[in-house]
Amino acid sequence: xxxxxRIIGTPEADDDAAVPAERGxxxxxxxxxxxxxxxxxxxxxKLLVVAKLEFHEPVRLLGSALELRVIRNPGAxxxxxxxxxxxxxxxxxxxxxxxxxxxxxxxxLPWALALGLLLGGALGNLTDRIFRAPxxxxxxxxxxxxxxxFAVFNLADSAITCGGILVVLLSFRGLDPDGTxxxx
Numbered sequence: 001x002x003x004x005x006r007i008i009g010t011p012e013a014d015d016d017a018a019v020p021a022e023r024g025x026x027x028x029x030x031x032x033x034x035x036x037x038x039x040x041x042x043x044x045x046k047l048l049v050v051a052k053l054e055f056h057e058p059v060r061l062l063g064s065a066l067e068l069r070v071i072r073n074p075g076a077x078x079x080x081x082x083x084x085x086x087x088x089x090x091x092x093x094x095x096x097x098x099x100x101x102x103x104x105x106x107x108x109l110p111w112a113l114a115l116g117l118l119l120g121g122a123l124g125n126l127t128d129r130i131f132r133a134p135x136x137x138x139x140x141x142x143x144x145x146x147x148x149x150f151a152v153f154n155l156a157d158s159a160i161t162c163g164g165i166l167v168v169l170l171s172f173r174g175l176d177p178d179g180t181x182x183x184x
Contacts, residue, residue, distance in 0.1 A: 028103050030112040031119065038120025038159040043127065045155050046142045053144065065148050072132070072140035073152070085129065089137045092126040095119075107179035110170055115177070117163030124156030 049070050053059065058069035075082035099119045106112055125141050132139030143152040174182050 024105075024107050027106045027109060027112040030109060031099075031103055031106060031116040034113055034116025035119035035123065038117055038155070039123045039127075042120065042124030042155040042159065045144070046124075046128070049144045050142060058146065067146045068144050069146045069152060070142060070144050071152050073143050074138070074140040085138045085140070089126065089129040092122045092129065095122045096126065102177055105178050108170075108175060108177055110166065110175065111177040111179075114163045114166035114170060117159040117166065121156040121159035121161075121163065124154070124159070 049068060053068055054070040058067040060067045073082075074085045076084075076088055096119060099115050099122075102115065106115070128141040129137060129139045132142065134140070141154065141156075143154045143157070145154060145158075146152040176182060
């Protein structure tokens with residue numbers, strides 16, 4: 001157990017109290033850097049596809065396996081819950097608040113990456129919900145990546161999915177956000 005703690009860098013593995021604090025600050029910086037990159041990629045891609053592809057024919061990529069097609073989704077994944085846009089806005093805001101609160105106890109680099117992806121994705125879709133038509137807190141999310149025989153999604157959705165999968169894997173491995181390992 002001590003060897004695993006030394007490798008992943010848990011606070012208990014260090015004798016100097018300043019080292020865990022500095023490590024925590026670095027992990028928080030990673031979380032926010034990953035979130036910023038995910039958010040900016042999502043925002044930039046949405047601005048580009050709305051400007052260049054909306055009201056145009058879809059762009060086919062990889063034959064018929066993938067196309068870029070702009071749709072506005074007022075609901076959740078797969079267009080479910082279109083009447084609950086305000087609820088999805090509140091949920092996204094709550095996720096952002098929980099991640100920001102959890103960041104104070106963050107000593108794990110993998111958790112910083114996972115939470116950064118979740119935060120960036122949530123911010124990307126929340127931006128659409130707040131600022132896009134039909135209005136404040138009721139905006140439709142811009143989706144544009146359309147694989148054959150699957151739902152249309154965006155980069156924020158991809159970041160949320162990847163972050164969520166990483167959270168599940170870290171949880172199954174027993175790694176907590178504070179960097180400690182636990183056994184069930």
